[in-house]
Amino acid sequence: MAFIDETRREFIAKIVADLGKTIFGIGLASYLFEKFPLALKVALWAVCLILLLSSIVIHPRKRGG
DSSP, X not given: OOSSOHHHHHHHXXXXXXXXXXXXXXXXXXXXXXXXXXXXXHHHHHHHHHHHHHHHHHSXXXXXX
């Protein structure tokens, strides 16, 4: 019996994906983003990509029809 079943994995994946999309949206919409140092911009993009990719990895594969 797995600690995290498919339903929980799907929920976690959706939350992580939403966090990634939120960071992306805030980064695009914020005027402060233009004033951030390059290192912080790179870090925010990296976090966004990590969250989006991890949501893909975490999401359970559909079995059957």
